[in-house]
Amino acid sequence: xxxxxxxxxxxxxxxxxxxxxxxxxxxxxxxxxxxxxxxxxxxxxxxxxxxxxxxxxxxxxxxxxxxxxxxxxxxxxxxxxxxxxxxxxxxxxxxxxxxxxxxxxxxxxxxxxxxxxxxxxxxxxxxxxxxxxxxxxxxxxxxxxxxxxxxxxxxxxxxxxxxxxxxxxxxxxxxxxxxxxxxxxxxxxxxxxxxxxxxxxxxxxxxxxxxxxxxxxxxxxxxxxxxxxxxxxxxxxxxxxxxxxxxxxxxxxxxxxxxxxxxxxxxxxxxxxxxxxxxxxxxxxxxxxxxxxxxxxxxxxxxxxxxxxxxxxxxxxxxxxxxxxxxxxxxxxxxxxxxxxxxxxxxxxxxxxxxxxxxxxxxxxxxxxxxxxxxxxxxxxxxxxxxxxxxxxxxxxxxxxxxxxxxxxxxxxxxxxxxxxxxxxxxxxxxxxxxxxxx
Amino acid sequence: xxxxxxxxxxxxxxxxxxxxxxxxxxxxxxxxxxxxxxxxxxxxxxxxxxxxxxxxxxxxxxxxxxxxxxxxxxxxxxxxxxxxxxxxxxxxxxxxxxxxxxxxxxxxxxxxxxxxxxxxxxxxxxxxxxxxxxxxxxxxxxxxxxxxxxxxxxxxxxxxxxxxxxxxxxxxxxxxxxxxxxxxxxxxxxxxxxxxxxxxxxxxxxxxxxxxxxxxxxxxxxxxxxxxxxxxxxxxxxxxxxxxxxxxxxxxxxxxxxxxxxxxxxxxxxxxxxxxxxxxxxxxxxxxxxxxxxxxxxx
Numbered sequence: 001x002x003x004x005x006x007x008x009x010x011x012x013x014x015x016x017x018x019x020x021x022x023x024x025x026x027x028x029x030x031x032x033x034x035x036x037x038x039x040x041x042x043x044x045x046x047x048x049x050x051x052x053x054x055x056x057x058x059x060x061x062x063x064x065x066x067x068x069x070x071x072x073x074x075x076x077x078x079x080x081x082x083x084x085x086x087x088x089x090x091x092x093x094x095x096x097x098x099x100x101x102x103x104x105x106x107x108x109x110x111x112x113x114x115x116x117x118x119x120x121x122x123x124x125x126x127x128x129x130x131x132x133x134x135x136x137x138x139x140x141x142x143x144x145x146x147x148x149x150x151x152x153x154x155x156x157x158x159x160x161x162x163x164x165x166x167x168x169x170x171x172x173x174x175x176x177x178x179x180x181x182x183x184x185x186x187x188x189x190x191x192x193x194x195x196x197x198x199x200x201x202x203x204x205x206x207x208x209x210x211x212x213x214x215x216x217x218x219x220x221x222x223x224x225x226x227x228x229x230x231x232x233x234x235x236x237x238x239x240x241x242x243x244x245x246x247x248x249x250x251x252x253x254x255x256x257x258x259x260x261x262x263x264x265x266x267x268x269x270x271x272x273x274x275x276x277x278x279x280x281x282x283x284x285x286x287x288x289x290x291x292x293x294x295x296x297x298x299x300x301x302x303x304x305x306x307x308x309x310x311x312x313x314x315x316x317x318x319x320x321x322x323x324x325x326x327x328x329x330x331x332x333x334x335x336x337x338x339x340x341x342x343x344x345x346x347x348x349x350x351x352x353x354x355x356x357x358x359x360x361x362x363x364x365x366x367x368x369x370x371x372x373x374x375x376x377x378x379x380x381x382x383x384x385x386x387x388x389x390x391x392x393x394x395x396x397x398x399x400x401x402x403x404x405x406x407x408x409x410x411x412x413x414x415x416x417x418x419x420x421x422x423x424x425x426x427x428x429x430x431x432x433x434x435x436x437x438x439x
Numbered sequence: 440x441x442x443x444x445x446x447x448x449x450x451x452x453x454x455x456x457x458x459x460x461x462x463x464x465x466x467x468x469x470x471x472x473x474x475x476x477x478x479x480x481x482x483x484x485x486x487x488x489x490x491x492x493x494x495x496x497x498x499x500x501x502x503x504x505x506x507x508x509x510x511x512x513x514x515x516x517x518x519x520x521x522x523x524x525x526x527x528x529x530x531x532x533x534x535x536x537x538x539x540x541x542x543x544x545x546x547x548x549x550x551x552x553x554x555x556x557x558x559x560x561x562x563x564x565x566x567x568x569x570x571x572x573x574x575x576x577x578x579x580x581x582x583x584x585x586x587x588x589x590x591x592x593x594x595x596x597x598x599x600x601x602x603x604x605x606x607x608x609x610x611x612x613x614x615x616x617x618x619x620x621x622x623x624x625x626x627x628x629x630x631x632x633x634x635x636x637x638x639x640x641x642x643x644x645x646x647x648x649x650x651x652x653x654x655x656x657x658x659x660x661x662x663x664x665x666x667x668x669x670x671x672x673x674x675x676x677x678x679x680x681x682x683x684x685x686x687x688x689x690x691x692x693x694x695x696x697x698x699x700x701x702x703x704x705x706x707x708x709x710x711x712x713x714x715x716x717x718x719x720x721x722x723x724x725x726x727x728x729x730x731x732x733x734x735x736x737x738x
Contacts, residue, residue, distance in 0.1 A: 050663060051664050226703065228710065233659035234655070234659055236453065236586065243445075244704070257662040261660045265572070265586070274582070288567075
């Protein structure tokens with residue numbers, strides 16, 4: 001059992017209990033005991049605290065955000081964020097569980113804005129939740145940052161966004177990046193197969209990947225795609241079906257426990273010695289595979305996050321702080337949550353006002369801006385300045401002497417993997433990536 | 440031809456796992472007429488207990504495969520029997536004789552409670568204990584491979600199936616249980632301690648659920664919500680085979696397993712649909728399932 005090697009079970013029990021209780025429904029973290037409403041800035045933080053997405057994504061994201069919020073309030077962040085608080089105000093967060101589906105999340109969002117009186121909202125891992133929240137954020141005129149969700153439709157469905165932002169990349173970038181990595185490192189691969197969770201994320205990812213492969217590796221043949229149920233756990237039959245198709249490459253957008261289970265089972269069954277797996281969210285398993293993935297398995301981290309973070313003062317500080325607190329390096333969800341909180345501090349500090357900035361002032365400060373983060377310099381250059389444009393990285397998993405690392409890492413500029421404004425992402429791929437710049 | 444072999448092998452392996460999951464559910468319903476929604480949580484408890492115990496064993500330097508199996512069995516049996524005893528004595532005993540629908544709702548409440556209890560004890564981080572699965576290696580059939588661990592699950596499932604049949608058909612306790620299934624009131628009149636038999640049955644059913652979880656733990660990442668996913672599939676199997684019938688659960692598992700394997704190998708996008716299509720088709724022609732018995736209502 002990999003996780004329990006790091007902490008004794010009683011510690012896990014206490015931590016799990018503390019996390020569940022402290023973060024349940026309406027928890028408060030990073031709040032100074034003496035802070036009054038006038039001297040604090042209240043942010044709603046929405047992430048999965050229960051259900052299958054909580055362990056690999058939701059809780060690490062909450063932990064990543066918590067570390068940055070505490071450091072902001074202590075004034076202990078590296079430059080350029082080494083001033084105390086956000087715009088001089090204590091940052092207080094109200095944590096909400098993202099479980100329950102879009103309808104519940106819209107209720108929770110309204111509750112955060114109208115009853116909890118938050119000044120901003122950060123959150124949303126699920127694309128379904130993001131799509132539901134986007135129009136509500138615009139309607140309620142509340143400054144909102146989506147930190148993780150990957151749907152490329154977020155800003156297609158909001159005409160002229162004013163208050164909704166996303167500080168990470170969408171799933172199109174994941175899959176165009178994956179195709180580019182294969183074209184460069186596995187140009188001789190011919191038979192391409194896939195396995196995706198059977199819902200919008202998996203279906204969209206496979207569509208984007210296969211469209212990109214048609215452009216970048218036209219000789220390659222798509223031989224099979226498996227679509228197991230979300231949280232299925234056992235993939236014995238799917239692995240057999242993939243083996244009978246004799247693929248060279250197996251693409252998967254599966255995430256969390258599903259991704260880890262599939263990798264371990266496919267490794268034991270020999271599929272991963274017959275074919276190379278490319279896992280678009282595989283970075284979250286970098287320090288959990290423990291050798292259960294063969295060396296050479298290609299991992300993505302949904303951008304320059306987690307193990308793909310570039311070396312800079314912020315990423316080094318964040319990695320050290322996260323290891324000190326949780327005993328393991330931050331995975332990409334933790335890094336993405338940290339980035340969203342840094343974006344909030346950037347917007348508040350640059351709002352040009354005293355006291356609590358309004359949603360309009362925050363939006364004006366972040367729109368089209370460039371800010372420093374754990375993933376390097378982030379340019380809010382897409383969706384009219386509301387969506388981050390960042391590089392996409394892939395690398396090969398390597399495990400030796402109990403240590404995991406990424407090798408043969410390749411990074412593609414944002415303009416190389418993301419559709420420019422004015423293009424539907426799928427149309428952009430089908431037309432051969434017009435306006436692309438990979439240099 | 441390779442695909443046909445793959446369908447047969449995968450179908451029977453999946454069917455064996457389905458039978459393990461569904462056996463406890465159908466035993467409890469057959470004897471007690473309780474549709475135990477909490478069965479999914481007992482499966483999850485077994486999985487968490489086995490994953491934790493295996494974690495301790497391997498972290499302590501253990502590397503004996505046979506010991507790993509002893510640990511899986513011991514941890515799952517302990518947690519299943521104990522939890523079953525607590526649920527039956529602490530809750531269900533107070534409600535016997537109530538409507539089946541009410542009992543279903545009560546056990547659904549237990550499922551929700553146990554899901555949160557699991558989170559309080561084990562947190563939300565996935566647990567994995569792949570060592571036994573990896574240690575059993577694989578068998579190669581051309582390009583196809585079969586996991587040794589999966590074959591072991593198939594063998595365990597056969598042993599449990601035969602054991603249950605023997606217990607119900609060839610032992611004194613089994614005969615008593617069958618008399619209760621046939622007519623509870625007459626059994627009581629003949630001196631059978633029905634309440635005690637209910638306790639034993641529920642503990643055995645709960646233990647079977649936990650064993651299914653424990654055996655599955657080395658294959659999967661053990662995550663919150665595991666039990667909820669499983670209970671739906673278990674219901675599909677027992678409803679197809681006929682609620683309360685061990686033979687029905689076995690036949691239902693084989694039908695569903697083969698149908699699913701055929702779909703995955705030929706039309707993967709229909710994987711989910713095919714399971715429920717099989718169930719619906721069976722219920723159209725046999726509303727009580729393949730081996731279900733029509734029970735006359737007593738007035």
